[in-house]
Amino acid sequence: MLTIEMEFLMGRAVLSQWGDRTQAEWPPHPQRLFSALVSAYGELGAQKEHENALRWFESLTAPEIKADLSPALRSTPSYFVPVNDEAMKSDSGRTDFRHVLDRRIRHERFFPAVVPEDPIVVFQWPQVPQLEQHRAPLAELVESLTYIGHSSSPVRACLRDESVTPSLCPADHGEMSLRIPSAGRFDRLMSSHELRRADESIQPPLGRVQSYKRPIASSIFSNDAIVVALEGGPRLGMGSTLPLIQQVRSALLARFGTSVSEVLSGHDSVGDMSRQPHLAIVPLGFVNSPYADGSLKGVAFVLPATADRSSRRQLRAALAKTWKLHLGPLGSINVRYVDPRSQGRLKSLDFSAYVGASDTWASVTPVVLDRHPRDKRPAEAVIATACERIGLPRPVEVGIRSVSTISGAPTVHEFHGRSKQVDNRPRQHTTIRFDRKVHGPVMLGAGRFTGLGLCMPLRIPSR
Template sequence: MLAIEVEFLMGRAVISQVMDRTQAEWPPHPQRLFSALVAAYGELGEQGDNQEQALRWLEGLPPPEIKADLSASLRSSPSYFVPVNDEVTKAVKDKNDFRHVLDRRTRQERFFPAAVPGDPVVVFQWPCAPGLEQHRAALRGLVENLTYVGHSSSPVRACLREQPVQPSLCPTNQGEISLRVPSSGRFDRLVTTHELREIDESIQPPLGRFQSYQRPSLVRRSIFSENALVVALEGGPRLGLDSTLPLIQHVRNALLARFGSSVSELLCGHDAEGKMTRQPHLAILPLGFVDSGHADGALKGIAFVLPSTASTAERRKLRAALAGPWQLHLGPLGSMTVRYIDPFSRGELKALDFSVYTQESDVWASVTPIVLDRHPKKNGAGVEAVIAMACERIGLPAPVEVRLGCVSAISGAPTERDFHGRSKQVDGKVRRHAVIRFGERVRGPLMLGAGRFIGLGLCMPLRKSKR
């Protein structure tokens, strides 16, 4: 865990929005902090390669969580015409300028909008920062030498925190706030811009990457990450959700081949001895055309969902393996083109929007049937109890009501008997569609039962109009 604490010593932050210089930026964007760290690196005289490596490592981390007072008072600014810094006065056409030195200085339009928070401390927090210990010393040197963030009239005190904080904003695929964040290559862009500004001061660094943020929810979440990697299936045979098992097996085999020889237990699902791991690992889920008036259950794509504990390195390796497009061979059925979908792209099919499966709801329904982990017993644990244990296994509370059937409550989803294919994880076990009601709202993704890693037991929120 990496957390950088920044305290605005004057009790206010003079930071202008990039798009509107008269308005204050609050909370400070993560990219603003990164730029300040690069500035500190330059002011320290670029001491060795350790600090440069630390900054390059930092820009490669996922967007941080932010703790800040979101009710800060934002003060807009009128324009001020401020004299520029002292410079040598040059004679023009051999004529002397007899004006006072302050009158000879040109004036530029300036804005000083400010944010005045109740708590002047802002924390940027990366819950998972693999490789931190290697760069901790260099980062501490940069952080402790921060002088200001934003305008130079906003002096700060900064340090590395040892304890995590409860964030006010968390990165998400679809959020209410958009903040600029650093990304790979940002350090080089800032250095290049600094060199160009020595020739032309009007040059500004590029805006960079924008990331959506939202306030964290207090609802319970499953152990799986909301940020799935999604691919579209194009061309080839027309398949439906009833082909989930054989398709996922082909996808998994192709993915392992693309990983190569070295693959972690979290990505392959097997330990060093070749046995199935008991730890949460990569889940491969079908994305079909469902929950619509014309839904027919056609397969449109595949979602790859990692546990929330997965490291950035493992996520990058998975993304690299999915990059393409590439061909998925299905034996006698032919081949399909697999195309990776950028999470910020627009215009894709609605069926490929995985955020539908990660929303908050108290009632969920299965899209693919749930495979019970154990056989229900008349005098022991019944079906409802088995499904309750499956919910608790992925970090959710036990449901207050479970309704079972052969038909899904989600339109377009095939019946339980339509699903074909064999797998040692699910063969000989009971399969049922279910509607599950919790006593509180929970957040997905929700995959239950013995087939949760191979596409079965996938649930989605049941709309109120269908309850």
């Protein structure tokens, strides 16, 4: 991996867009970085090893970028700036004896600037062939960068060893288009430089343009769940989630026998509760419909995304055949494996409804807060931290209430059942909004492995 870190030392960047000098460019385009490296190449004496590194660099794929995508914009009034000193001119045999400052022509110029919250921008290439061959000369070029864009934007730059989580990734269709270097760009810049010696109005060609979009974050849970239907027996509602999931989990462990991994059992080798991501069991109910009644239709078994294939095979084998789940005085329920390829299955058993990308999510079962709210740590902050705990970005807005936004989901007070993980902890329905779309499944809080804190993407229809 190749990672170039660049810090704007003044806390702001003065960069003009290629097609509109009155507008600021942000984030800095990768091609702007390459042009600055070519400039450093000339200042270092145009050495052959630096040229080879630049020719190799221009052939790389489009980089990932980490930058503040919501910077403050500085207003861009026009300034009339005198050009460089000119020699005294003669006009019709007459000499211009005015002061040199009065003879200088003033041209209108703009200095658009952005002020990011984080002045560090990182360009990252995950897969880079022949990196070690060119690392040393490239590092020398990068460390020789003095400014990017206008000379009032001094920078510090270096190669870094650690990778970063990108803010923008190359895409076929994206939110913005950025200029990137491509093969032959070094030669075009050098030839443009020679032409500008005679005519300073000549500009390098636009070059290649690449679409970028924000990456879609995913939780630590796999989006490929194993689903079983609950058929026959007593009719249960979503309020019975906790005791039902406890019964299902106990029956499943009995079907595994003595040989079961930590990712499936949820306990480590000494019998303590696992601190690693493990199997979560969540209810599938008739919700999010005008006719939803909150009745339980099935159960989904969700492994962490890091689970190995053997654990998945073992889980599928334990659930492949229909078996009975005994509920004591209530009777028994048939547990039937649902083939994802089967046609005509209930919509309530489609786990993909809990997976799709969205920037707004709402709880179907209440979130059990894993920290007690305080004045300096309100319930909204506890839920925001719970999102980060499962690998999602911190939400920009969290709402809490006793009633779910999802139709058919019971209120907080209608959920019953006890366990040492959730007893004496506050429970809240929540609606969460992120600054970007994220992938599910989203299960939050202390009860996320036992069916509580299950969220569904909330799609608000456009008017």
